[in-house]
Amino acid sequence: MKKYSLAVPLLLTLMMVSPRSSFAQKMKVLSGNFDFLKGQQELNVVFDYTPMTFYNEKMSENDYLEKRNKDISANKGTNEAEN
Template identity: 50%
Template structure:
């Protein structure tokens, strides 16, 4: 009976929450023929966890919790968390969107392509890092607004797509919050790329 309950808990805790993607406004007409797209990652209004912590609140709480377990652990985690955008999350998104749209349509997405006609703004709305306790785990979740704008006039939104609860995990165990969130960005990029392939080409 105990083994059965453990198995049930494992199944419940590893359930993948369905990603919801929706076109909020605009059309895909401008995309065909573009070879380069500038990308801007915006984390300014990001919230975390069910409590909707600001990034600063989340860092303060988690760092303090880890410091209680082992001195220095919180500060080490804080450095990893603060660097994860540049080292994991942004590269994961770019890797996957270029894999699908680069190989199939010859498009290239990257930061600092200021001469590109259009810019994709990846605005992070909400994150849940998930957790992994060996036999039981929960995927990370990443919610974003994806806005294609004119590079020269970012107020002109040509296409806006919302992506809710993109799941982040890997096969096997993944004990890194930062890595799990990175997989959520990879899933976001993959889903967006497939939507563009379907609607624009």
């Protein structure tokens, strides 16, 4: 009986998880459609983060990187900041 002590909970877990994975890729389209994807083999997606800001000061990426390099240089040295 000890052989089955681990197998039973594992089997029950697999039975509960497997139906969830079969529904993982179903999508509900709220507006528009996906007709433009029909027949496509590849899709190139480009993410544009130019309007992104950091912290409450609304710092640009360059300002953030300069501030971060200064902080790292002050705490760990310039070699660490350059990496």
